[in-house]
Amino acid sequence: MGTEESFCPSEEEIEKWMSSAFDMARQALQNGEVPVGCLLVYNHEVVGKGRNEVNETKNATRHAEMVALDQLQDWCRHSNLDVRCVCERTALYVTVEPCIMCAAALRLFKLPVVVFGCRNDRFGGCGSVLDVASADLPLTGNTFKCVSGHRAEEAVEMLKTFYRQENPNAPKPKTRKE
Amino acid sequence: MEPQRKRWKGSECGSDSWTVYPVLSDEQSKDLELVEAFAAPVLNKKETSRLLRELSSLYPMSGLQHIKRVRAVKGSPHPLEVLLCLVRDAPHMEVLSIDSLLPSGVKHDALGEPFRVKIPARPPLTRPQFEQAGKHWPTSFHEDKQVTVALRGELFTASQKASMHTHMMSALTAAKAGSELGMDAVGAVVVGSSTEKVIAVGHDCRGDHPLHHAVMVCIDLVARSQAGGSYYFDQYPACTFTPPASDTFQSIPSSLPYICTGYDLYVTREPCIMCAMALVHSRIGRVFYGTASADGALGSKYKIHTQKDLNHHFEVYRGVLGEQCEDLTSKEEVYRKVDY
Ligand SMILES: [Zn+2]
Ligand SMILES: [Zn+2]
Numbered sequence A: 001m002g003t004e005e006s007f008c009p010s011e012e013e014i015e016k017w018m019s020s021a022f023d024m025a026r027q028a029l030q031n032g033e034v035p036v037g038c039l040l041v042y043n044h045e046v047v048g049k050g051r052n053e054v055n056e057t058k059n060a061t062r063h064a065e066m067v068a069l070d071q072l073q074d075w076c077r078h079s080n081l082d083v084r085c086v087c088e089r090t091a092l093y094v095t096v097e098p099c100i101m102c103a104a105a106l107r108l109f110k111l112p113v114v115v116f117g118c119r120n121d122r123f124g125g126c127g128s129v130l131d132v133a134s135a136d137l138p139l140t141g142n143t144f145k146c147v148s149g150h151r152a153e154e155a156v157e158m159l160k161t162f163y164r165q166e167n168p169n170a171p172k173p174k175t176r177k178e
Numbered sequence B: 001m002e003p004q005r006k007r008w009k010g011s012e013c014g015s016d017s018w019t020v021y022p023v024l025s026d027e028q029s030k031d032l033e034l035v036e037a038f039a040a041p042v043l044n045k046k047e048t049s050r051l052l053r054e055l056s057s058l059y060p061m062s063g064l065q066h067i068k069r070v071r072a073v074k075g076s077p078h079p080l081e082v083l084l085c086l087v088r089d090a091p092h093m094e095v096l097s098i099d100s101l102l103p104s105g106v107k108h109d110a111l112g113e114p115f116r117v118k119i120p121a122r123p124p125l126t127r128p129q130f131e132q133a134g135k136h137w138p139t140s141f142h143e144d145k146q147v148t149v150a151l152r153g154e155l156f157t158a159s160q161k162a163s164m165h166t167h168m169m170s171a172l173t174a175a176k177a178g179s180e181l182g183m184d185a186v187g188a189v190v191v192g193s194s195t196e197k198v199i200a201v202g203h204d205c206r207g208d209h210p211l212h213h214a215v216m217v218c219i220d221l222v223a224r225s226q227a228g229g230s231y232y233f234d235q236y237p238a239c240t241f242t243p244p245a246s247d248t249f250q251s252i253p254s255s256l257p258y259i260c261t262g263y264d265l266y267v268t269r270e271p272c273i274m275c276a277m278a279l280v281h282s283r284i285g286r287v288f289y290g291t292a293s294a295d296g297a298l299g300s301k302y303k304i305h306t307q308k309d310l311n312h313h314f315e316v317y318r319g320v321l322g323e324q325c326e327d328l329t330s331k332e333e334v335y336r337k338v339d340y
Helices: A002-006 A011-030 A064-079 A083-088 A100-108 A152-164 B045-058 B127-134 B145-151 B158-180 B214-225 B246-251 B273-281 B322-339
Strands: A038-042 A045-050 A090-096 A113-118 A145-148 B034-041 B070-072 B080-086 B115-120 B187-192 B198-203 B263-269 B286-291 B315-318
Touching: A011 A038, A011 A090, A011 A113, A011 A152, A038 A064, A045 A064, A064 A083, A064 A090, A064 A100, A083 A090, A090 A152, A100 B273, A113 A152, B045 B080, B127 B145, B158 B187, B158 B198, B158 B214, B158 B263, B158 B286, B158 B322, B187 B214, B198 B214, B214 B263, B214 B273, B263 B322, B286 B322
Parallel strands: A090 A113, A113 A145, B263 B286, B286 B315
Antiparallel strands: A038 A045, A038 A090, B034 B080, B034 B115, B070 B080, B187 B198, B187 B263
């Protein structure tokens, strides 16, 4: 665990990669897609970059994080590197807190750290609905560290705009009666 | 110690060899919680309704509407006892006495010496909870008949159990096929709950991909069956899907991503948290599993199917071919111990 504990991106890295993640999210929003940006970064290089592919695959588990994890595996294969060794020093940057499923997937890949923007009140697996990130689940990979709140309001705004556009395939957000 | 080998009973073992139980929410399955109250015998039965009226305006016991204020006591000189108030609502007293519990306005010479009792803090949701509650103080009970029958393991008819048996046998067969290829011995089957038609059969493939648990494989095979999907499991003969008949295919809106709506899942082992949440996202109808898992998320570590904040809930049953499913898992543990 020693090296994993000490692995954490610097402030500048967070600033830089989250800014790319937000660019991705904004692009998605302009294309009428779920505005979530998601990057896996290893050794200053993007090794996975995902967008939500639920609709085209008819598979409700194809969240941006799951797609990015597949890309990471492909990248490792092409670079002839061991997935486990790469994951140990890879960070996920994502504009919205990963859901319960994706948080568990990140544990199974043994990623040490996740940087995210806003909370995910409907499905969040890093504390909002459940805290899968730090739960005691010995058969489900490793716990990971969360760095949260980076440009959170901006991420929320994008989600709100998206749901206002009324994607017929997207579940309606919980509308709080005000 | 030589582990006792259970005889592999296989398909000749009938569907009466196992019992299926519902996996209920924590509220439904937890033990009774009690709260302390003061009660007193009614000395003059004729005063009962007046006492009740005055007591309930004085001490409304809010949140305890399930509690009957009066109970009958057999074999006592005073056959009725009435709840005065909760201990936490009572005024502070040096000595327990009716005078200090009730203000002078209330005429209480019809009441005997007050005493402490423990009463059920929450309304009973299941018959076992109701029976347990009644040992302390009588409560009302709005029985969910289906839950009562399910808890007795009698919810399903013999023919329903026979088809559950068949589907779990397919899941077991798939699990064994996967395990022969070095995968975890877990198999799963997706079935249309009204049509009984098998949509997909899959097994664990995590040797290739750490997330390809049997449930995730099945979810993608269901997507494949509807011209979607992200992976090819064609190299695994035991991972299969059945495309819907061309006439029914038209009736499935092509944009609908929640493809497991109206489907049942049979899986040999309780799904992990990732798979359980994947089933929420896929809007699965019901889940049947054979045996529990230490990290399981449909009963053991979590009960994702009853999780309050989530937007989809579903029924979960355990114990279908429980022994055979358990055998798979324990056999695997033996292998693992040899491996390391
Ligand atoms: Zn997710
Ligand atoms: Zn799983």
